[in-house]
Amino acid sequence: MLELLKELCRLNGVSGAEDPVRNFIQTQAQPYADSLRSDALGNLIVFKRGKKSTGNKLLLAAHMDEVGVIVTRITEEGFLKFDFVGGVDRRVAIGKPVVLGENEIPGLIGLKAIHLVSREEEEKVPKTDALYIDIGVKDREEAEKLVPPGTYGSFVGPPQEFGQGFLKAKAIDDRIGCAIMLELLKEDLPLDVTFAFTAQEEVGTRGAFGSAFSVSPEVALVLETTTAADLPGIEGARRVCAPGKGPVISYMDGATIYDRDLFENLRRLAEEHGIPWQTKEYIAGGNDARTIQRSRSGVRVAALSAAVRYLHAPATVGSLADFENMWKLTRLFLADQAAQL
Numbered sequence: 001m002l003e004l005l006k007e008l009c010r011l012n013g014v015s016g017a018e019d020p021v022r023n024f025i026q027t028q029a030q031p032y033a034d035s036l037r038s039d040a041l042g043n044l045i046v047f048k049r050g051k052k053s054t055g056n057k058l059l060l061a062a063h064m065d066e067v068g069v070i071v072t073r074i075t076e077e078g079f080l081k082f083d084f085v086g087g088v089d090r091r092v093a094i095g096k097p098v099v100l101g102e103n104e105i106p107g108l109i110g111l112k113a114i115h116l117v118s119r120e121e122e123e124k125v126p127k128t129d130a131l132y133i134d135i136g137v138k139d140r141e142e143a144e145k146l147v148p149p150g151t152y153g154s155f156v157g158p159p160q161e162f163g164q165g166f167l168k169a170k171a172i173d174d175r176i177g178c179a180i181m182l183e184l185l186k187e188d189l190p191l192d193v194t195f196a197f198t199a200q201e202e203v204g205t206r207g208a209f210g211s212a213f214s215v216s217p218e219v220a221l222v223l224e225t226t227t228a229a230d231l232p233g234i235e236g237a238r239r240v241c242a243p244g245k246g247p248v249i250s251y252m253d254g255a256t257i258y259d260r261d262l263f264e265n266l267r268r269l270a271e272e273h274g275i276p277w278q279t280k281e282y283i284a285g286g287n288d289a290r291t292i293q294r295s296r297s298g299v300r301v302a303a304l305s306a307a308v309r310y311l312h313a314p315a316t317v318g319s320l321a322d323f324e325n326m327w328k329l330t331r332l333f334l335a336d337q338a339a340q341l
Contacts (some may be wrong), residue, residue, distance in 0.1 A: 062177025255286025
């Protein structure tokens with residue numbers, strides 16, 4: 001699965017421009033799918049029959065999109081003004097390389113040099129309108145030929161294994177969920193499963209609404225990442241969770257109270273099979289579960305996440321062992337759901 005995850009992380013798929021990711025996933029899923037379709041929001045819905053026929057009872061979901069930038073206007077000098085797509089921390093974006101548009105025009109997020117700022121400016125995080133992207137052209141006309149307003153941009157972060165069993169890459173959020181679902185599609189499943197590779201999660205879980213409404217499942221498991229904060233200067237419950245301590249089984253976050261029976265089932269399965277697991281020690285964040293849960297007359301939801309450092313940044317860090325255990329626990333969950341029928 002690791003090589004598949006790396007390949008997914010190399011792809012660019014900012015919210016609303018997930019096409020390269022969706023096309024890759026579709027090619028990978030096609031040989032194993034009983035049906036496959038895309039919808040108006042760009043979700044990819046894949047159905048695979050299992051040993052037990054249950055129809056659309058069970059949904060697995062993971063989002064394809066990542067945070068990035070979008071060009072809003074061009075200055076006379078050829079610099080690109082932009083806004084962020086998704087919740088990017090401005091402090092970590094300054095000086096970072098990006099690629100823009102289908103031709104992957106290289107650029108760099110710039111800010112007025114430190115030598116030119118006032119003492120007051122030194123003490124504040126610059127607002128987005130103070131930033132720009134430099135693509136190395138001489139004027140507006142040259143810039144518009146390459147990247148007209150409305151062009152999406154992605155951060156640059158080639159996947160790399162490092163340290164003691166860690167991976168750093170852009171877009172681990174949520175290409176790990178996509179990778180697990182693609183691997184499951186290759187297997188003989190214990191029951192029918194619908195896989196939703198969703199769009200536009202990073203801008204308000206928009207794609208999940210359409211996918212859940214059309215599939216109308218009874219139970220959904222969201223495969224995600226969540227904020228790891230095992231970092232210097234962060235104490236107590238605000239450390240939330242940590243890479244290397246196992247998949248995160250959520251009972252509640254900032255957007256969803258998860259189905260208690262599904263939470264307990266995941267916890268029990270992890271403990272019975274010797275899989276380390278953890279919960280979030282701080283209630284915050286949210287994911288596609290919030291939208292899926294509220295679809296139609298309601299859906300029972302659970303979330304299984306990898307603890308990842310530096311979410312919504314140009315590079316993120318997660319544990320290879322956690323990714324593997326998340327895959328194992330998802331398999332056990334499917335078998336458990338089949339046994340309950």
